Amino acid sequence: MSIKNTSPVRRRRRAPEEARREAVASARVLLLEGGPTAVTLAAVAQDIGVTHTNLIHHFGSAAGLQSALMGSMVEDLTRALDRAVARLRTDEGAPMELVNAVFDAFDAGGAGKLAAWIVMSGDLSHLDPVRAAVRGLVEAIQEKLGDIDPADAPQVRDAVLFIALSAFGDALIGPPLRGMLDQDADAGRRVVAGLLAQSLPRAAKG
């Protein structure tokens, strides 16, 4: 007679939001450590201790997981930019503060690298939330400058474009490029802040 040794396997069961949160967090680490190809269902599943089928259940597909990852990191980038805006609106921060905030936004959690991945993958729709944050940055700077000559308004947009391009570039190739030029880690920020101080239109401070 065969003994049915059906020892009931204990399972942990998390709320769907928690399950998704855990998976996205793991996927983010994998992306930054091993690049885009490292983000696979199997890798994430093993990392957080579930089966890859479980991930498909929660995200629908591998593309769904990647999409959720993009959304999460774009959200973080947007939040970081919004924080920079808020700080700009309250403080009397020098240009260096603004530059640091934007550089940090692109650097923290590999947001810059992720943005590059999104661009290279082709679907730019994930970047939509960034648009509002960038425009908020423009408005905040304009307000901070007080009443500026309307003719100087384009300069603010130029400044934001320049800071964003530099911060993005720094997040991706900053380390190797600074190595080529024997520059320290803060060189990018320092240079950009210096240029910004020269170029931003002066205005009557509040």
Place this chain on the structure above:
Amino acid sequence: MSIKNTSPVRRRRRAPEEARREAVASARVLLLEGGPTAVTLAAVAQDIGVTHTNLIHHFGSAAGLQSALMGSMVEDLTRALDRAVARLRTDEGAPMELVNAVFDAFDAGGAGKLAAWIVMSGDLSHLDPVRAAVRGLVEAIQEKLGDIDPADAPQVRDAVLFIALSAFGDALIGPPLRGMLDQDADAGRRVVAGLLAQSLPRAAKG
């Protein structure tokens, strides 16, 4: 009795260098059109009309093909930077010329996107040839400025750093970012050139 219908299949046979050149050219197009995941042995093989086994024969492995692609595009980037240096040494070019040259170098043939791919893939050794080109750029600018105060030397390195960061950033996210700010296609170059004119140390022109 079976008739051996061995109609001899006609094959074309190229010199190995030509075969490699064709494959790398195809791989580059695939990379820029479809992103890193689009560069597969099967895709390249079908594109140039050979079998994927043939590519393995010439490049040893898929990684070998990717490495050759990286080498090819880094070579192009280096050449473009060297051309910018040469132009800088002969002409009386305005800052805008220099900025255009560097922006073009990162833009042409998707060099910037490829550099991002290399960085995200993790093996930075492929970027080694760029180091010499970047340093050459610094020296060329210093010569062009003539005898500058030695105390101003760091400013040249700073200038190269922010031009390179901006050009690289522009090559990757320039289009979508400019879209967010309602800027035209030349905005990035214009802003950087303007800042450059302000920041470079003045010196007695030859």
Place this chain on the structure above:
DNA sequence: GCCATAACTGACATCAATGTCAATAAAAAA
């Protein structure tokens, strides 16, 4: 012309990633 070299191919084998499906177990609802 003849032969050695190597460019080239087709037919496999392998592995990883994705996805399907039925069954199971945990939690909520009744």
Place this chain on the structure above:
DNA sequence: TTTTTTATTGACATTGATGTCAGTTATGGC
């Protein structure tokens, strides 16, 4: 408690990318 819902799993199937191998054909050197 009983029922329903659903998070979770294991056992498949499928597809694509990579790689191996033996054999075939083109080309240069003799």
